[in-house]
Amino acid sequence: MEKTNEINTISKNNFNDFVDNLIREEKYEVIGVKEKKHRFVFAPLENSDELRLDYDVTILPPKKYFLPQIERLMDFDLSKTFSVKESKPEKNRIIIGVHPYDIIAIEQTDKLYLDSQKDDFYKNRRDNTIIIGSDIQNVSDRSFAASMNTNVTDSGFDLLLTDIGSKYAITVGTKKGKDLLNKYAEIRDARNSDIKKIEKTRNLVSSQYKKEVKIPKEEWSKYLVENYYNTIWESRSDKCLECSSCTMVCPTCFCYDVKDEVSLNLKNGERVRTWDGCLLKDFTKIGSGETFRKDKKDRFRHRFYRKGNYLPERYGFVACVGCGRCGIACLPDIADPCDLINELSKFEKSEDTDKFFIKKETKTPESGTIHVPRRATINKIKSLTERETYFEIELDDKKSLGHQPGQFVEISIFGIGEAPISISSPPSEKPTFELVIRKVGNVTSKLIEMKVGDKVGIRGPFGNGFDLKSMKNKNILFVCAGLGVVPIRSLIKHVCDKNNRKNFKDLTILYGCKEPNEAMFLDELDKIKTIKDVTCKLTVDKCPEGVCWEDEVGVITTLFPKLKLNKSQSKDTIAVVCGPPIVYKFVIQSLKDLDFPDKNILVSLERRMKCGVGKCGHCQINGVYVCKEGPVFNYEKVKNLPEAFE
Amino acid sequence: MKPKVAFFDFSSCEGCQLQIANLEEEVLDLIDIVDVVSFREVMKEHSDDYDIAIIEGSIMRPMDVKRLKKIRENAKILVALGACATIGGINKIRNQWPSEEVKKEVYGDADIKGNKYFDAFQTKALDEVVKVDYYIHGCPINRDEFKHVITSLALGKEPIIPSYPVCVECKKKENICLFEQGKFCLGPITRAGCGAICPTNGSPCEGCRGILKKPEVECVMDILKRYDLTYEELKSKCKLYNYGMEDCK
Numbered sequence: 001m002e003k004t005n006e007i008n009t010i011s012k013n014n015f016n017d018f019v020d021n022l023i024r025e026e027k028y029e030v031i032g033v034k035e036k037k038h039r040f041v042f043a044p045l046e047n048s049d050e051l052r053l054d055y056d057v058t059i060l061p062p063k064k065y066f067l068p069q070i071e072r073l074m075d076f077d078l079s080k081t082f083s084v085k086e087s088k089p090e091k092n093r094i095i096i097g098v099h100p101y102d103i104i105a106i107e108q109t110d111k112l113y114l115d116s117q118k119d120d121f122y123k124n125r126r127d128n129t130i131i132i133g134s135d136i137q138n139v140s141d142r143s144f145a146a147s148m149n150t151n152v153t154d155s156g157f158d159l160l161l162t163d164i165g166s167k168y169a170i171t172v173g174t175k176k177g178k179d180l181l182n183k184y185a186e187i188r189d190a191r192n193s194d195i196k197k198i199e200k201t202r203n204l205v206s207s208q209y210k211k212e213v214k215i216p217k218e219e220w221s222k223y224l225v226e227n228y229y230n231t232i233w234e235s236r237s238d239k240c241l242e243c244s245s246c247t248m249v250c251p252t253c254f255c256y257d258v259k260d261e262v263s264l265n266l267k268n269g270e271r272v273r274t275w276d277g278c279l280l281k282d283f284t285k286i287g288s289g290e291t292f293r294k295d296k297k298d299r300f301r302h303r304f305y306r307k308g309n310y311l312p313e314r315y316g317f318v319a320c321v322g323c324g325r326c327g328i329a330c331l332p333d334i335a336d337p338c339d340l341i342n343e344l345s346k347f348e349k350s351e352d353t354d355k356f357f358i359k360k361e362t363k364t365p366e367s368g369t370i371h372v373p374r375r376a377t378i379n380k381i382k383s384l385t386e387r388e389t390y391f392e393i394e395l396d397d398k399k400s401l402g403h404q405p406g407q408f409v410e411i412s413i414f415g416i417g418e419a420p421i422s423i424s425s426p427p428s429e430k431p432t433f434e435l436v437i438r439k440v441g442n443v444t445s446k447l448i449e450m451k452v453g454d455k456v457g458i459r460g461p462f463g464n465g466f467d468l469k470s471m472k473n474k475n476i477l478f479v480c481a482g483l484g485v486v487p488i489r490s491l492i493k494h495v496c497d498k499n500n501r502k503n504f505k506d507l508t509i510l511y512g513c514k515e516p517n518e519a520m521f522l523d524e525l526d527k528i529k530t531i532k533d534v535t536c537k538l539t540v541d542k543c544p545e546g547v548c549w550e551d552e553v554g555v556i557t558t559l560f561p562k563l564k565l566n567k568s569q570s571k572d573t574i575a576v577v578c579g580p581p582i583v584y585k586f587v588i589q590s591l592k593d594l595d596f597p598d599k600n601i602l603v604s605l606e607r608r609m610k611c612g613v614g615k616c617g618h619c620q621i622n623g624v625y626v627c628k629e630g631p632v633f634n635y636e637k638v639k640n641l642p643e644a645f646e
Numbered sequence: 647m648k649p650k651v652a653f654f655d656f657s658s659c660e661g662c663q664l665q666i667a668n669l670e671e672e673v674l675d676l677i678d679i680v681d682v683v684s685f686r687e688v689m690k691e692h693s694d695d696y697d698i699a700i701i702e703g704s705i706m707r708p709m710d711v712k713r714l715k716k717i718r719e720n721a722k723i724l725v726a727l728g729a730c731a732t733i734g735g736i737n738k739i740r741n742q743w744p745s746e747e748v749k750k751e752v753y754g755d756a757d758i759k760g761n762k763y764f765d766a767f768q769t770k771a772l773d774e775v776v777k778v779d780y781y782i783h784g785c786p787i788n789r790d791e792f793k794h795v796i797t798s799l800a801l802g803k804e805p806i807i808p809s810y811p812v813c814v815e816c817k818k819k820e821n822i823c824l825f826e827q828g829k830f831c832l833g834p835i836t837r838a839g840c841g842a843i844c845p846t847n848g849s850p851c852e853g854c855r856g857i858l859k860k861p862e863v864e865c866v867m868d869i870l871k872r873y874d875l876t877y878e879e880l881k882s883k884c885k886l887y888n889y890g891m892e893d894c895k
Contacts, residue, residue: 037827041820059820069818239865241834243813259806262797266677275818280810329817331825331834331869416803442803449802 007190007198008181015161015168018185022094025184028130031065033058033097034111038366045302050342053163056140057323061251062095063100066109066125067105071092071273073121073371074257075632076414079267082375082455084414087270094180096132097161100153101145101542105134107156111255111315117370117613120427121273130176131303133157135198136205144211144338150321151209152202164197171198201305203627211309213338214345221339226350228642229303232343237265237300239332244277246326246335247303252311252319253277255617256317262415269415271371272331278302278617286608287419287441290581292621300386302606303621304340305356310623313357357623357636371611373412373457379432381452384520387438388483389448389510395431395458403427404465405491406604406646410612411435411443412457418591420609422487422631423461426494436520466491467633471574475506477637481556481579482513485520487579487604487631497529503570508563509536512556516540537562547620556583560590567595577635584645587637601635605644649800652684653697653727654717655712656703657737657769661786662728663687663702669789681798698723698799700782704730705770706736708764718776721784721797726772727792729785729887733856734771736785738889741768748800780805785854788840801806808838811858812851816842825873830883835870854882858889 010018023030023045032045033055040055043061077083083229098106107499113122124532136151145151153160158177162169169190172178181187215223247253257276260565275645276283279299284292293299318335326335334340380392393411395401401409403423412418419441421459425434437444447456476495480488495504513519518536529536538560539552552559556579565573578585584603608620609627619626623642624633653663667688669676676682683693699721706712718724729735740748740856745767749758758764772778781796791807798805808814812833816823819842824831833842835857845852863877869878884892 037822039822059822060817239868241811241813241865243811243834245813245817248814248817261794262801263675263796264669264672264679264793266679266800272742277810277814280814282809329823331823332865333872415801446802481871 002491006178006238007195008105008170008187008555009016009167009190009194010163010170010185011167014186014356015046018181019045019051019096021184022180023047026475027178028092031062031095032095032112035133042097045096050095053134053161053560054137055097057099057143057325057328058137059325061323061325062098063105063109063251063254065095065105066092066122067113067256067275067574071121073271073273075268076260077268077269078262078415082414082457084372086120086369086372089121089128093125094130094132097134098131099134099136099323101143101148101150102251103131103153103156103321104150105321105323106131108252108311108315108317108319108321109254111317112615115315117615118161119373119615120280120369130158130180131156132177133160133173133478135160135162135202137163139205139208139210140303140328141210141323142327142336143322143573144209144213144324145322147207147212147338148217148318148320148322151206161197164194164201169194169198175485205450206313211324213322213340214342217308217320219349220318220341221312221353222349222351223344224305224309224576225353225355226348227344228305230344230347233301234297236340239334240279240296240300241331241515242279242281242296242299245329245331246280246411247277247279248275249325249354251321251323251325252269252307254615255283256611257616258418260417262414266415271414276616276618278306284608284618286606287444288438289440292607292646294646297381298420298643298646303335305622306336306617306620308341308351309356310620313623325344331552334502347615356641358629369443370459370611373410373418373459375458376458378452378454378456381450384436384570385518388520389439391435391437391447392425392432393435393456393458394458396455398431401433401461403433403461403490404468405494406465406487407463408487408609408612408631409433409435409458409462410609411447411459412459413443413446414457415448416442418457418610420462420531420627422490422604424486424489426490426497433559436483436489438483452627460612462609462627463631464629464633466496466576466604467634470602470634471495472498472503473505475508475569475573476504477563477573477575478507478511479508479575479577479579479591480509480511481577481583481587482518483580484578484583484604485511485513486578489521489524489577491576492528493524496531496534501531506533507531507535508565509534510539510556510559511536512539512541512559514541516543516547518632555586557586557590560594563594570595570600571597573600575601576604577601583605583644588645598636598639599634602632603635603638604632605630605638607631648679648681649698649700650683650691650693650696651680651700651796652717652721653682653686654684654701654703655686656697656701656714656731657706658703658728658730660702660767661689661783662730662784664736665696665786665789666792666836667826669793670773673824676796680796682745682794687847694720698725700725700727701731701772702727704734705772706737706766707755707762708765708767711775715770723779723887724776725780725782725795725799726778727782728787729854729856731772732778732781732783734774734890735887736768737792738771738887739885741889742885765848774890783807783855784840788805788843789838790841801829809858810838812836812838812840812842812845812855815839818844820844821845824848828872828873830875832857832883857888860891 161170614628818837832850837855
């Protein structure tokens with residue numbers, strides 16, 4: 001955005017004419033702040049008389065115009081094969097009266113939605129919107145913007161109005177803003193006395209704040225890191241109704257959900273994005289029904305950490321602008337960050353701030369859009385067990401998926417939805433790849449009913465795979481529990497490939513599942529066993545009578561003593577662990593007993609990966625996005641994340 | 647093959663079925679995707695061969711139990727339609743008094759002894775008698791939610807019924823909180839999905855979609871105190887649709 005420092009003035013009458021001109025022109029939808037009973041809202045203006053620049057705060061922030069409550073991402077036609085059309089927001093808007101704290105919140109949203117893996121819908125709406133900001137005239141009782149330095153801003157607007165008595169001063173932010181003035185308004189250059197009045201007005205308003213946060217926002221992170229286990233989270237959240245009002249009204253809460261809506265005739269449908277909130281208990285629920293951050297206290301804490309630690313560490317800004325909306329909206333009055341931080345100020349702070357965060361960025365996917373899936377065809381289907389089905393999928397554009405072992409894709413069936421699935425085949429130049437599906441949720445249930453030749457959508461590959469470089473010239477110990485064998489199979493097949501085998505030393509595969517009839521890929525493992533320096537040990541938790549099972553019986557950790565691994569070998573071995581959440585604690589303990597250094601342990605963690613691009617917020621483990629920094633993590637990096645192995 | 651759907655009613659005003667009849671031209675879309683084999687409000691025909699039973703009303707008498715169990719046996723999927731079926735709703739108000747007392751109050755000296763039609767016991771929601779697979783909440787139901795459930799079942803996916811309170815939808819509507827306006831609203835503890843229709847039109851939520859969970863009493867007390875309300879008022883408010891759920895203590 002090109003910046004200018006020009007300041008003009010406009011008489012109040014002329015300003016009203018300017019607004020009326022804009023409304024009459026019908027080129028733009030003109031949004032302004034209007035009264036609703038004794039409160040205020042951003043809404044379409046019918047005339048300039050409705051505009052209330054003397055408002056204190058609106059019920060909802062202007063984010064509703066950039067991230068609508070319901071955003072149609074694409075339309076699909078279920079009567080045709082894979083017929084999908086991306087929708088495009090087309091409306092041009094002018095929003096009048098945006099306060100500085102809301103402008104700053106929009107700038108923060110820009111970072112999230114535009115900096116990496118750009119969101120086209122958001123970008124379109126930003127490009128199509130002109131922001132005419134307004135300096136604050138009346139301070140909301142709950143706002144603490146002055147102590148957050150968010151009550152004034154010199155960027156993020158196209159034009160900014162300041163009421164300086166008989167007229168408005170207009171600070172020009174962009175050429176777009178200037179052009180609008182030139183075309184529709186009668187303005188004059190500001191005199192020095194006008195410019196002085198702007199400062200005076202701002203200072204006067206700054207002195208009217210009743211609430212003040214005692215810890216400068218740059219320090220929030222330190223207090224939060226130190227007080228993760230403080231009882232304050234419990235005592236406050238005891239009163240939480242889990243209504244998520246705090247996140248709904250927040251200008252910097254940008255988490256979303258995506259779902260498919262289908263018309264009653266089952267012919268047409270749309271994939272929509274809707275607001276979601278991390279205080280809601282199903283926010284983290286995955287297909288199998290498991291939820292993370294189960295406790296109300298943990299969800300309550302998460303919101304504050306996201307604002308004061310996780311996002312600051314990732315993007316460099318505190319994701320609270322002091323508007324006070326959450327304080328107004330929260331019935332038990334426990335959501336106000338100002339109150340909470342002031343309470344925290346009585347406690348110690350840490351010097352460390354990046355404890356809950358891993359700095360690691362994966363490469364951006366090449367595809368232009370982050371929402372619309374690529375078309376793919378089901379090539380092969382094979383039932384592996386009672387619950388698991390194998391699929392070979394081919395991308396219709398005949399390009400290779402280009403994945404690394406350990407990465408995942410979002411598979412999509414229009415009308416049903418999307419689900420994250422680990423890739424089970426090794427990297428390949430071919431346009432095909434393999435998935436193993438367990439019927440647990442809507443998408444997987446539908447998928448197993450599909451036939452060869454049916455079309456599905458694919459997004460990805462996403463995330464970080466297993467770090468192959470760290471395994472070079474090392475022994476590898478694969479620990480696969482239950483479905484954990486699926487992503488690890490990709491790695492095993494890769495390292496056992498005759499072209500790659502020389503890069504790795506001895507390979508040991510441990511594979512455990514509940515019962516013999518749940519074991520998968522036994523024929524493959526039989527073959528792999530015959531490769532030089534490859535050992536394979538299988539176990540089942542229990543073997544029902546009459547079932548033939550020649551290998552071990554007992555939980556997976558019972559295999560470790562049989563490894564005959566001496567402690568010095570552990571240092572030269574990389575352990576790769578994947579399984580249901582419950583196994584990590586036990587497997588990692590067994591590895592530690594064998595003197596495995598933490599950095600030699602790689603784990604693949606499961607969460608609700610929804611968007612795949614670090615935006616929707618569902619897969620977070622503390623400050624870490626599993627979809628971006630994971631699903632494969634080095635244990636040393638995640639072991640201190642309190643939410644990793646909860 | 648289109649799934650066969652049958653509608654049934656027990657003690658209710660049948661207003662929820664009326665909501666479906668009120669889909670008007672969209673009814674044509676509905677019968678395009680399902681075979682309606684029984685729907686007393688709109689058709690004469692009836693068949694006991696159905697996949698999905700959609701049931702309105704509460705269970706009040708032994709004969710209702712018998713009939714409901716029979717429907718459960720016939721149906722692959724059983725859907726409770728509306729507050730009377732999902733939570734007992736208005737019909738449960740009378741559970742405050744023993745059934746015999748209620749009957750005496752209503753029928754006076756009329757001779758109802760041994761008459762199975764008057765053999766009322768304490769009101770039950772459907773799931774207090776049989777397994778319910780899906781719930782379409784509300785008094786009356788929200789037509790959009792009905793469409794969502796029926797299309798989901800036709801597509802073979804689990805319908806999404808909100809597990810969060812009305813406040814979420816009310817905030818999205820940019821309503822001024824009714825507590826702020828001096829009204830007593832059950833929105834914070836009631837299941838959403840109605841689009842906060844009552845608060846949006848100025849009426850407090852009465853909890854017709856069911857109380858999500860009993861709020862911790864300390865939490866409620868704080869709020870009640872702030873807005874000058876009493877615990878007795880909360881209890882009495884919950885009784886309209888959620889008798890039996892009103893006591894947080």
